[in-house]
Amino acid sequence: MTHAASLRIRPTSKGVSYDVRYRLDGASKTLAFGDEARAREWAGLVRQHGPEFALTWVKRDVGPTTPTVAEYADTYIASKSGVEGKTLDHYRMFMRRSIGPWMGHLPLNMVTPEVIAGWINEQAAPTREVDGKLPRPLGAKTIKNRHGFLYAMFQHAVQRGVVDRNPCEGTNMPASESREMTFLSGDEYTRLLSFIPPYWQPLVQTLAGTGMRWSEATALRPGDFDLEAGVVRVSRAWKDSIAKGRYLGAPKTSRSKRTISLPPGLITLLRPLVEQRGELVFTNRHGNAILQQTFHKEVWAPARNLANGRPAFDIVKDHKPHWVPNRGGHEWHQEPASVGDRIHKEPRIHDLRHTHASWLINGGTPLPVIQRRLGHESITTTVDRYGHLSPDNLTAAALAVQVAMAGALPEIES
The missing domain is CATH 1.10.150.130 (Tyrosine recombinase, N-terminal domain)
Structure with missing residues (x-):
């Protein structure tokens, strides 16, 4: 709600008075100031926060050293x-x-x-x-x-003693309406992968096979891999800032620095890329670092469209009449998936990380292990995001309690 306040300059016997007119409880009121800047500031408080709040500002001794x-x-x-x-x-x-x-x-x-x-x-x-x-x-x-x-x-x-209380304590926040995570089954992932051009499949397989964040996977160097031991070390990630632009820095949290074991099939797939000994393991076709926005627009979204039975590009919406089969090396020659082979899901790139977690849970991997593998700072994050995916664990917990309480619980007659 916006409140009205107007400023009037009025001559007085001592000079000039700056009067702010406002309404309170349905009645017109006036408050006089000897300083125009202070009068305008107070009128702004009335308009923005209401006259009741503005009056407390006048009555309160704020003090000249109190910072805004x-x-x-x-x-x-x-x-x-x-x-x-x-x-x-x-x-x-x-x-x-x-x-x-x-x-x-x-x-x-x-x-x-x-x-x-x-x-x-x-x-x-x-x-x-x-x-x-x-x-x-x-x-x-x-x-x-x-x-x-x-x-x-x-x-x-x-x-630091500047104020004596935190006004943000106990604030009622709006209910969160975060987008649901999308989980792919093994078959759904395989179908989606079939529409990813071969050049990009090692990157997608790494995201799905390790649960890494995009910024981590695209920052990997050959030296981060120990293929004989079957592991990869995550020690850096891409960052962005206005001052620095795009640069390489530490991962998201301290626990994001981690070593991840690799599935045997992924080791075989990655070996040629790692042994090339380039600056980065994954690059675009020009040998430069991969931008997520470009990858999503030119690789991920078209593959997702095809996997759902749609053309790779909407020519009208995407304004891409130059996207035709087998031009520019982009390999969009596939026909959209048939009715029986569509995945009927719209995963984001980051959903490969969620999908990886769901596969681990389905395989019986304990949540603390998943926490370390994904680089979550707290086990609470892992439980909050993925705990609902393990109903079998809940059933096992109830059965464990039943065994412990067997002597105290009544026998159930058939």
């Missing part, structure tokens, strides 16, 4: 060590697009849980136009990420 949210955010972001450039870019984007316009002007100790709640509601269901139109609503995960940054920033301020 925008000022403290600059300090907090600058203090972050060991954080990758892309993460810092996101923090600055949060301030520029979302947090700054809503509360960046407020002193830290004027931010209340109600201000935080209003900010969250405005992101989930925008009511204020920007450049003449309403912004699109943000998803629950995006809002959660921005709130997480703000929570950490206020916690930083609490620990």
Whole structure:
């Protein structure tokens, strides 16, 4: 809800008064200021947060040394060590697009849980136009990420005695509506793989056979492999930032640095690529690093279309009249899958990682082992994402309890 406030300049015996007119409980009110900048700032608070909040700002002794949210955010972001450039870019984007316009002007100790709640509601269901139109609503995960940054920033301020409480504590967050993971059976994966051009199949097989993240697999060097021992070492991944562009750095978390055992068939498939001793094991056709966006557009999406019985490219939608069979070395000569062979699923590239986890679970691999193989920082992540895929484990748990309690439970008569 937007509140009205207007500024009027009124001559007085002592000079000029800056009067802000607003409405409270249905009645017109006026608050006078001797300073125009302060009057305009207060009028902005009324419009954005309502007169009740704005009046508490006037009555409260904020203090000249209390930094605003925008000022403290600059300090907090600058203090972050060991954080990758892309993460810092996101923090600055949060301030520029979302947090700054809503509360960046407020002193830290004027931010209340109600201000935080209003900010969250405005992101989930925008009511204020920007450049003449309403912004699109943000998803629950995006809002959660921005709130997480703000929570950490206020916690930083609490620990340093700048404020005495964190207004982000206990915030009710929007319900998450994350996209469902897609799991492929062995047969479905084989059918999808048959539509991947041979040049790209070793990369896809590595993603599915190891559960690596895209950024990890495409950063692999020949020296990361020990084919005689049948393992590969993950020690780096591709990163992005505004300052550095695309560069190689440490994997996502400390546990992401790991050694993964390779299926025997994958070792045979990868040996020629590893023994070439190039800078990277997987490259595009020009010998350069592979970009996920390009791979998705030119390889993954067409193969997925074919596996679902559709043409590789929608000529009208994709504007690709030059994509014809056997041109440019892209090998899109396959006919779409017949009705009986379609996979009827729309997996993302990252779903190969989820599919890998589902195969491990179906094979009886314990979740802690899966955690280490996938490089999850916490077993909680593994359980939350994949625990529901192992109903047999739940059944076994119930039977184990039954055995332990056999002497105390009544006999069941047939």
